[in-house]
Amino acid sequence: MIFDEIVMENFGVYAGRQTAILTPSRGKPIILVGGLNGWGKTTLLDALQIVLYGKRARTSNRGRRSYDAYLRECIHREVNPDEGAKLELIFHRYIEGKKQGFVLSRSWRTVGKEVVESFDVSVDGLLDRALTDNWDEFIESYLPSEISHLFFFDGEQIENLAHTDKSAEILRTAVSALFGMDLIDRLEADLKVLERRKKAEVLDNKSKLEFERLQFELNNIDKEQEAIANKAGTLRVLCDKLTSKVLVCEKSFQREGGEIFVRRGALEERFNSLKGVEARLNRELRDLASTVMPLNLIRNLLLKLRDQAIGDEQLRNARILSDVLLQRDTEIIEKMSCFPECANALETITVLLAEDRARRTESFNANEILGWGSEFAGKLSIILDNELPVLDRRVELLLSESESVAVQLESVEKDLARVPSSEQIAELQALLDEARRSRADKQAELEATIARMAQLKIARNELELRLERVGRLKLEEGVAVNDKERILRHAKRSRETLAKLKRNLVAKRCALLESLIFSSFENLLRKEQLLSRLGIDPDSFEITLYDKFGNNLPFDRLSAGERQLLATAILWGLARASGRVLPMLIDTPLGRLDSSHRLNLVDHYFPAAAPQIMLLSTDEEIVGRYYEKLSPHVCHEYVLRQHGSNKTKLEKGYFQ
Numbered sequence: 010m011i012f013d014e015i016v017m018e019n020f021g022v023y024a025g026r027q028t029a030i031l032t033p034s035r036g037k038p039i040i041l042v043g044g045l046n047g048w049g050k051t052t053l054l055d056a057l058q059i060v061l062y063g064k065r066a067r068t069s070n071r072g073r074r075s076y077d078a079y080l081r082e083c084i085h086r087e088v089n090p091d092e093g094a095k096l097e098l099i100f101h102r103y104i105e106g107k108k109q110g111f112v113l114s115r116s117w118r119t120v121g122k123e124v125v126e127s128f129d130v131s132v133d134g135l136l137d138r139a140l141t142d143n144w145d146e147f148i149e150s151y152l153p154s155e156i157s158h159l160f161f162f163d164g165e166q167i168e169n170l171a172h173t174d175k176s177a178e179i180l181r182t183a184v185s186a187l188f189g190m191d192l193i194d195r196l197e198a199d200l201k202v203l204e205r206r207k208k209a210e211v212l213d214n215k216s217k218l219e220f221e222r223l224q225f226e227l228n229n230i231d232k233e234q235e236a237i238a239n240k241a242g243t244l245r246v247l248c249d250k251l252t253s254k255v256l257v258c259e260k261s262f263q264r265e266g267g268e269i270f271v272r273r274g275a276l277e278e279r280f281n282s283l284k285g286v287e288a289r290l291n292r293e294l295r296d297l298a299s300t301v302m303p304l305n306l307i308r309n310l311l312l313k314l315r316d317q318a319i320g321d322e323q324l325r326n327a328r329i330l331s332d333v334l335l336q337r338d339t340e341i342i343e344k345m346s347c348f349p350e351c352a353n354a355l356e357t358i359t360v361l362l363a364e365d366r367a368r369r370t371e372s373f374n375a376n377e378i379l380g381w382g383s384e385f386a387g388k389l390s391i392i393l394d395n396e397l398p399v400l401d402r403r404v405e406l407l408l409s410e411s412e413s414v415a416v417q418l419e420s421v422e423k424d425l426a427r428v429p430s431s432e433q434i435a436e437l438q439a440l441l442d443e444a445r446r447s448r449a450d451k452q453a454e455l456e457a458t459i460a461r462m463a464q465l466k467i468a469r470n471e472l473e474l475r476l477e478r479v480g481r482l483k484l485e486e487g488v489a490v491n492d493k494e495r496i497l498r499h500a501k502r503s504r505e506t507l508a509k510l511k512r513n514l515v516a517k518r519c520a521l522l523e524s525l526i527f528s529s530f531e532n533l534l535r536k537e538q539l540l541s542r543l544g545i546d547p548d549s550f551e552i553t554l555y556d557k558f559g560n561n562l563p564f565d566r567l568s569a570g571e572r573q574l575l576a577t578a579i580l581w582g583l584a585r586a587s588g589r590v591l592p593m594l595i596d597t598p599l600g601r602l603d604s605s606h607r608l609n610l611v612d613h614y615f616p617a618a619a620p621q622i623m624l625l626s627t628d629e630e631i632v633g634r635y636y637e638k639l640s641p642h643v644c645h646e647y648v649l650r651q652h653g654s655n656k657t658k659l660e661k662g663y664f665q
Contacts, residue, residue: 016097021052037644044649050625093118526582
């Protein structure tokens with residue numbers, strides 16, 4: 010299937026008749042559409058869904074509204090509802106080697122309080138009434154609506170697929186729809202219906218009434234299951250949209266200083282705490298200044314002063330020694346003079362003693378300068394050698410801590426200076442809170458819906474067992490072996506064979522998908538040795554990643570960009586495994602990817618993802634070097650331009 014042309018007339022923001030040629034050329038599969046947010050990119054995606062699937066379309070903003078109410082709101086607001094809106098899709102596909110052209114035309118208008126819809130299918134220029142009446146079955150057999158989001162998707166939301174439960178759900182649905190497993194399921198269901206019908210034919214009136222009652226309950230459960238499955242699908246799409254809205258609000262909130270505003274109380278508390286620490290440190294430093302610490306300023310003078318004090322002390326000691334020696338020598342001479350035999354030596358001894366005294370005191374002839382007591386030098390040594398070094402270390406620690414506190418204070422003060430006022434942030438805060446509340450409400454509703462689905466599944470299984478038991482009990486009462494019993498026996502055996510066939514086919518398809526998804530991921534990531542392999546459980550469809558050492562690698566160990574590439578690889582692998590020629594349409598193709606991962610998509614995915622790929626880009630995505638790399642593969646370029654408050658035109662060209 011290749012889209013050739015789409016026509017939108019008075020649809021959404023597209024006033025009047027808007028036409029885009031989409032046919033790709035050889036080697037150029039890309040149709041590039043540029044537009045700012047809110048100018049109609051998603052509306053274009055919705056248009057394709059509606060023209061293809063009608064009331065089963067997975068549109069972006071339908072919510073819980075009825076299909077008629079949704080169509081009424083899709084009519085351009087400046088157009089008379091009686092005129093209505095129209096969508097037309099021209100495409101071609103090859104059937105048994107022959108090219109066939111199709112034209113889908115879906116229009117609607119209001120008639121009183123009702124919406125009247127018209128739908129036609131033309132093949133090779135001729136209206137095909139049979140195909141028109143059976144279009145739902147035709148398109149479901151080729152591109153089922155429940156997997157259409159695998160080919161028409163929002164690039165900002167596909168990261169959600171790179172989670173165990175989400176990917177398992179996608180794979181289960183895709184394997185069933187793309188590879189014909191749904192046919193086996195329908196055949197099994199038809200066999201069960203046949204068994205029940207045949208069992209009912211051999212039941213007595215009482216058992217038949219019980220059988221019919223259980224069958225009626227089972228039919229009601231089937232209807233509710235179908236309705237609630239559709240509701241769950243709608244809620245999932247809505248939850249994804251609300252998640253994107255929350256992310257946009259969070260970015261705006263953060264850009265305007267909202268994150269700092271939220272942390273304002275903590276910042277003020279931190280600021281006051283640091284101010285307290287700063288005051289304590291200053292107080293301790295002042296206390297140290299009241300000790301002998303200031304003497305550090307004249308340390309060298311104090312050292313000289315101590316040396317002088319020690320010299321004065323030595324001078325005093327020398328003078329005392331000189332007096333002691335003089336007294337000693339005088340006593341010796343007096344005693345020797347009493348002995349006549351010593352008269353000759355007395356003069357010599359007197360000279361020698363005088364010379365000894367002179368030699369001992371000749372270095373202490375200087376005058377004493379300070380005149381302080383002997384304790385002064387000792388006290389000065391205690392200050393210089395003991396007290397001041399301890400105080401130096403304490404001051405050094407205090408100054409280092411004070412410097413660290415000053416740096417932290419400066420950072421906190423800058424953050425506080427950036428805190429916006431309550432009035433500035435109030436509107437953004439309200440928008441963010443409302444977006445989060447809406448998402449939480451829808452997620453709660455989705456969880457309740459999923460829980461109800463589980464309850465219905467259990468109830469259905471119980472009903473089937475009761476139906477089986479009612480039929481079996483009657484047969485065991487001795488019903489003769491006849492055609493009915495033979496049919497029942499063969500039907501049961503056929504169901505068992507189909508179950509085995511399905512298990513084998515699913516296992517083979519999962520093995521194929523493992524290889525294709527893994528090779529797609531490696532091709533996109535271009536990072537060697539991140540994964541050694543990828544496994545898919547054929548029962549639960551859960552994906553398991555293995556690192557280069559063969560260990561299990563949880564999804565949350567991947568970065569956000571790597572998860573988005575993994576989700577893209579899952580979609581790419583499914584498309585490759587389907588073997589079908591299907592177009593792709595990607596809204597916001599580069600999403601929240603960083604520059605390196607963007608290049609991987611631009612270089613390796615977009616040119617090779619499909620024979621036709623339509624990219625709906627903002628002015629911050631496929632521009633600059635990304636546009637230059639992609640332009641050799643682009644066959645058509647369009648840009649959405651807004652004229653007035655709610656009019657968008659689809660024009661040829663792209664962002665300048």
